[in-house]
Amino acid sequence: MSDDLQTLIDSLPDLGGAVLVTLEMTVGGAALAMIVALVLGFGARTRSLWVRGPSRVVIEFFRGTSLVVQIFWLFYVLPQFGFKMEALAVAIVALGLNYGAYGAEVVRGSIASVPTSQWEAATALNLGWAHKVRRVVFPQAWALMLPQLANLLIQLLKGSALAFYITLHDVYWWTDELQRDTRDTFFSFGIGLIIYFVIAYILTWGMNWLEERAKRRLGRGTRPRLRDVLGLKPGVPSEVARVKGGVA
Amino acid sequence: MNDESIWDWDTAWAVLPDLLQGLVVTVEATVIGMIIASILGLLIALAMRTPTRWVRGPLRFVVDFVRMTPLLVQLVFAWLLLVDIPPLAIGFGVLGVHYATYMSEVYRAGIEAVPPGQWEAATALNLPRGRTWRAIILPQAIKNTLPGLGNYAVSMFKETPFLFAITVVEMYSAAQRFGANTFSYIEPLTMVGLLFLLVSYPTSLLVRRMEIRLA
Numbered sequence: 001m002s003d004d005l006q007t008l009i010d011s012l013p014d015l016g017g018a019v020l021v022t023l024e025m026t027v028g029g030a031a032l033a034m035i036v037a038l039v040l041g042f043g044a045r046t047r048s049l050w051v052r053g054p055s056r057v058v059i060e061f062f063r064g065t066s067l068v069v070q071i072f073w074l075f076y077v078l079p080q081f082g083f084k085m086e087a088l089a090v091a092i093v094a095l096g097l098n099y100g101a102y103g104a105e106v107v108r109g110s111i112a113s114v115p116t117s118q119w120e121a122a123t124a125l126n127l128g129w130a131h132k133v134r135r136v137v138f139p140q141a142w143a144l145m146l147p148q149l150a151n152l153l154i155q156l157l158k159g160s161a162l163a164f165y166i167t168l169h170d171v172y173w174w175t176d177e178l179q180r181d182t183r184d185t186f187f188s189f190g191i192g193l194i195i196y197f198v199i200a201y202i203l204t205w206g207m208n209w210l211e212e213r214a215k216r217r218l219g220r221g222t223r224p225r226l227r228d229v230l231g232l233k234p235g236v237p238s239e240v241a242r243v244k245g246g247v248a
Numbered sequence: 249m250n251d252e253s254i255w256d257w258d259t260a261w262a263v264l265p266d267l268l269q270g271l272v273v274t275v276e277a278t279v280i281g282m283i284i285a286s287i288l289g290l291l292i293a294l295a296m297r298t299p300t301r302w303v304r305g306p307l308r309f310v311v312d313f314v315r316m317t318p319l320l321v322q323l324v325f326a327w328l329l330l331v332d333i334p335p336l337a338i339g340f341g342v343l344g345v346h347y348a349t350y351m352s353e354v355y356r357a358g359i360e361a362v363p364p365g366q367w368e369a370a371t372a373l374n375l376p377r378g379r380t381w382r383a384i385i386l387p388q389a390i391k392n393t394l395p396g397l398g399n400y401a402v403s404m405f406k407e408t409p410f411l412f413a414i415t416v417v418e419m420y421s422a423a424q425r426f427g428a429n430t431f432s433y434i435e436p437l438t439m440v441g442l443l444f445l446l447v448s449y450p451t452s453l454l455v456r457r458m459e460i461r462l463a
Binding site: 060061063064065066067068069070072073076077080081154157158159160161162165172175176179185186189192193196197200201204 | 254312313315316317318319320321322324325328329406407408409410412413420424427433434437438440441442444445448449452
């Protein structure tokens with residue numbers, strides 16, 4: 001056990017870089033996913049079939065084919081067509097597209113859940129479409145979508161562990177190295193899992209904070225107790241959440 | 249490689265039998281994993297209702313821990329730790345436990361959605377506790393959980409390729425192996441993706457239908 005600890009201490013300098021790679025993938029993937037989700041989510045709501053159709057196809061395509069297949073396809077197959085990306089870029093693009101497609105359903109559902117009267121009131125005030133969405137509808141939808149986006153963010157973090165298999169040195173890679181050095185699976189993987197848990201927990205706090213802020217902006221906020229902020233909300237699965245927001 | 253024949257239909261047909269064999273393993277893992285997840289998830293949901301904090305607190309922690317750490321790392325962890333157990337069995341078990349933590353929330357919501365009047369009626373009829381659960385609460389609660397179960401089955405199906413990391417030859421590893429032997433990855437990997445879509449999309453449509461019907 002003391003040898004294990006010594007090896008752990010020796011490998012700590014690598015941990016910083018490994019956590020950074022995992023965070024880069026998570027934050028980069030989440031940013032891309034958010035853009036994809038907004039574009040596809042709004043696209044899936046338009047009246048024009050020429051926009052709605054392709055949006056739906058893209059959403060169902062990325063939701064339906066597994067993340068594992070997507071990431072390896074981008075890494076092994078795409079270069080053969082002449083698009084070579086760095087491994088980190090592959091991971092971010094794969095995570096962004098996959099979870100972006102899930103996020104699109106969240107965005108679409110949340111916007112559908114904002115009462116129609118809000119749209120009508122904004123129209124009555126003669127607000128333009130962009131103004132309506134930015135000032136009236138989106139802030140309300142944002143508060144609704146945050147809990148589900150928080151779950152997707154954790155799933156994205158978990159999915160990023162795949163990057164180890166496309167040569168990236170992330171937290172899972174660090175765990176694997178530690179296992180090889182200590183030959184103590186329980187110790188090394190235990191620590192690796194705890195690191196993932198801590199990252200996930202911090203991300204959850206951040207999302208809880210964003211949710212509270214979004215609710216306060218709507219005048220629905222209560223000052224949250226410490227317990228609400230630090231507590232983990234039971235995860236609503238992304239797939240379950242989709243229909244709650246209204247029928248496609 | 250010349251540009252004219254990036255996609256080779258002969259290779260695509262050659263890999264198909266391997267992929268279909270892999271698909272059988274994939275479906276098997278999903279079904280068995282889901283059975284484990286449904287049973288264990290229910291047990292967790294019931295255990296979470298015990299009044300003592302000393303049971304709920306630690307259990308809550310374990311459930312959150314399993315839910316918030318990568319399935320992939322859990323799989324490899326269990327595989328390295330339990331050397332005597334065949335990888336496929338480990339795959340079933342870890343998938344089952346991972347999804348049980350999600351299913352427990354579905355059950356919790358399902359149980360809470362049973363109207364309080366049902367509990368009161370059972371008390372008024374002087375039914376014993378066990379009978380109340382078995383005959384009154386659970387049948388209604390489980391009906392509420394069916395869409396959740398369906399959604400997680402679809403989602404688990406798409407996560408079975410993680411089993412490649414522990415040497416189980418499911419659909420993705422079958423494609424990977426074929427690619428490694430023939431140096432052609434385009435057809436196998438593309439076909440795997442399409443096969444996933446082919447199975448998961450109709451299933452999710454079916455689940456959505458069930459959801460609307462039961463709602």
